[in-house]
Amino acid sequence: MNSRIGKAKIEVKNLTIHFGKVQAIHDVSLDIQPNEILSIIGPANSGKTSFLRSLNRLNDFEPRLRINGSIKLDGLDIRNDIEAEDLRKRVGMIFALPIPLPRSIYDNITYGPRLAGLRDKTTLDRIVEESLKAAYLWDEVKDRLRSSAQKLSGGQQQRLCIARTLALRPEVILFDEPCSGLDPISTAKVEESMLELRKSQTIVLVTNNTKQAARVGTRTAFFLMGELVEIDATEKIFTAPRDPRTNDYIVGRFG
């Protein structure tokens, strides 16, 4: 990928998404740079989740979905040049509600690598340790890897979901309001791991919490009713936005 230095990790061009008659995304174009944390903010129903889920084709199973425009990962069209499963290994996703699979902590993390065919015990053990450490969870669970993942607290479950995504070494990680159900301390831990991950990964963070976007985002995009209103460096968006609607949202005038 050296030849692509300086190029965008993900390029979205004229993306439009319909669910039946509802238009969720209207002609959005933007680039996501390698190793940045792009925050996406916007009021409810502005299309943030729809946009995010189209980046790893998790929308594919919606029966009435219609997508137009193009999305490229490292220059390859994600719908024509890459298999959906391979795409999802390279572009991981963390959901708002952390739902571990009904298995042990260890099995949750090795789930992805095992699906990909990895069986070697020492490698799996190493992946579990590294992933849990990167998600700031290792110290809390290292003595009970075989117990059920569903017995963890909400904050721990969210970090477990991050760890299981990291186990696949994705190049891009999509977060959809990962802290919406978490207390401030768990939130801080998740944010800390995002800042750490940024060194090796590209992150897209959808958040309802504008302060969170201001804390961790390198750039911030503002969505409104399915449209991309503005995208810029985070300080710029929060201090001197170009569009008055962005300013209205940030000062809390709607949404």
Add this chain to the structure above:
Amino acid sequence: MARFRKVKEFVIEKLIFASGIASIIFVALIFIFLLREGVSVFKTTSIGDFLGGRFWYPISDPPKLGILPLILGSLLVTAGAIVLAVPLGIGAAFYIADVAPVKIRHLLKSCVEVLAAIPSVVLGFLGITLLVPFLKHTLGLPTGLTALAGSIMLAFMALPTIISISEDAINAVPREYKEGALALGATHWQTLTRVIIHGAMPGIIAASMLGIGRVIGETMAVMMVTGNAAVIPTSLLQPVRTLTATIAAEMGEAAKGSPHYFALFAVGLVLFLISFLINLTADLFLNRGKKR
């Protein structure tokens, strides 16, 4: 006025209680009646001879009242139905719940409902005019009236129950499990076999048992296509007689109070116990599924 309201509430409360308790009372009464009439057969035939006897000659003198051929006939026809209906039903449920495009899904669900609504005598009629000659010719049998024909009939009747309850169980698997697995790079097939079957298993087992429980007492269609020969069966391709068909065919001609008459009640008792056990097991699985 206040008193009137109190009386009204009292009456309504008792009425509701009575309707709730009525079903229990009816089941108990039926069971007691069956038991009272049924046990009389053991005055002339021992339990061992009744359950294990190889010959059912109810009108010879003295009558031989061994129901082993009937039990085996019922088991064989039912086992054949299980082998046919369970895999097909589960496959159909997965297709409807998880694979089919929306339009086909609705179409299939209506078809399943229609299938459930066909009266069994009509199915039996189709069986006798289409299925039985078909089996006779394609398999080169002396007669198409076989256990296999009965199994196919019963499989048709069990399918709607198996499909709709399995489908509910599949839909009840949290969407987040499926998406979680997909987001970790699972293919659609892998999510199906590893996540969805895992979560829906108790419900699928219960669905199969309820489907079978529903047909083990089925009479009409089976009587019409199985040939009704009360011999111990050795293959699916020969005529058999089931417990249900025996009661239906002979109740009218058995002299009230004769050993034959009591034996038919005892056969009813055996059927009652079998379906009771099946339903109980299915309930256990359904409840286990709910608790998790």
